[in-house]
Amino acid sequence: MCWRKVKNFLPTIILGMFFVAISTTFAAPKDEFVTALTGKFPPFNYYNEQGELAGFDVDVSREIAKRLKKNSRIVVTDWDGIIAGLLTSKYDAVIGSMAVTPEREKNVSFSVPYYKSGAQLFTHRDNPEQVYSIDECSGLRIAVVLGESYQEFLEKNYPEIEVVTFKSSVEIFEMLEQKRISGFVTDRLVGSWQIKKADRAFVPIGGMLYSENIAIPVRKDSSALLKQINRAVNGMKADGTLKGIYQKYFGLNSNTVVSGSEGMTFATIANKLLRGFGVTLLVAFLAIALGFLMAVPTGILLVNDKGLWFIPSKITRMFVDFIRGTPVLIQLLFVWLGLGFKAFPAAVSTLGVCAMCYMAEAVRSGLISVPPGQALAARALGLSAMDRFRFVIWPQAFRIALPSLMNSVVALIKDTALISVISIPELIREAQSIISVTFDPQKYYLIAALMFFAVTFPLMKISGQIEKAIQAKGFKDD
Secondary structure, X not given: XXXXXXXXXXXXXXXXXXXXXXXXXXXOOOOEEEEEEOOOEOOOEEEOOOOOEEOXXXXXHHHHHXXXXXXXXXXXXXXXXXXXXXXXXXXXXXXXOEEOOHHHHOOEEEXXXXXXXXXXXXXXXXXXOOOOOHHHOOOOEEEEEOOOHHHHHHHHHOOOOEEEEEOOHHHHHHXXXXXXXXXXXXXXXXXXXXXXXXXXXXXXXXXXXXXXXXXXXXXXXXXXXXXHHHHHXXXXXXXXXXHHHHHHHHOOOOOOOXXXXXXXXXXXXXXXXXXXXXXXXXXXXXXXXXXXXXXXXXXXXXXXXXXXXXXXXXXXXXXXXXXXXXXXXXXXXXXXXXXXXXXXXXXXXXXXXXXXXHHHHHHHHXXXXXXXXXXXXXXXXXXXXXXXXXXXXXXXXXXXXXXXXXXXXXXXXXXXXXXXXXXXXXXXXXXXXXXXXXXXXXXXXXXXXXXXXXXXXXHHHHHHHHHHHXXXXXXXXX
């Protein structure tokens, strides 16, 4: 009876211990100045030919850290979630060319501006819609990067325009090349630079839509840090350091080159993809191990829903159904932002719990497929409850559940593609960092897909062979 009590509560115990352990992961050292940017906004922030972060924002971030007498650490994350990450203390500040807007000022405090920018409309050189200003775009599809201030500007001032959002400039360029949109709005300088590097037939239309101050947001409770950042930025302006950084990237005699397909070497690209895939496989392995470890006792609990175990079984059933019935992406963001987990533990724990729920169903199906007479016969032979499970029930149940378990493994490996949204440098994020400077999404997304396929296809074939072997040995109807 004691063992039955313990085994039924094992999922809760294991899950609780795991969450406690990873949630207590030590915070960033106090001598670090942690900032965030996207790494997809050349020439302000991008990956150079060595695969390292570079750009105007990167240099500004490191110079400010130097003046704060702290080590600089830069987190790469998606733009549409960058403010959420700041508010949940994933980093100290955002130095990624963020414009000051009244809406953003409600949630964060901005530093003094470190440069000024302006919005510009771009369209295809062929100009099939024959538009020559933003006022002529009524009813047309105009694109912006999700989360940028240009979206709010267009929706507020030009409601007749159909504003469509994408995750990066690369996606916008592809859509405009295919003429599935009529144009896009972005920073005038950045847009011109990216168009040149991508060798696209796009041109600016009309004058600059508006100008805006670009500053550094911090949390509302970081007033001391804000004063230090302001002092550093003002000092950089006064001694010419900021002007020097600007000249490095935008001056007439600048020798700085943003990596394009011709600049990022094969060795760098291969290294980034292989390193990212290594992270992907590591997360997948840990999540699968965690999921299976918890799936067995969870599956047992789902089957034992009588008497004393009725309530625990029903609670477990509700939890399993909830996890299976909600998107993994939402679960991932909730654990990372809502619960405050660090990125890697958030990825492993979320995918692990998700794998547990799907594997538990496979285990449950295997257990209920074992004829009741098997347990009765084992009991008649005098085997204990533990021995009946270990030597009679579980071997048969595992054979039946194995193909479904293998399918869950394959599905989880593919789900690791989602963890790129929480700043983990896995395969998809590394591919995106390459695409952001090569402007060749078809090639590198295809390579990433083939790398996933190289792992998942053998697993699918093995699963099929296992199922055939089980049927051949007479366990087809188990």
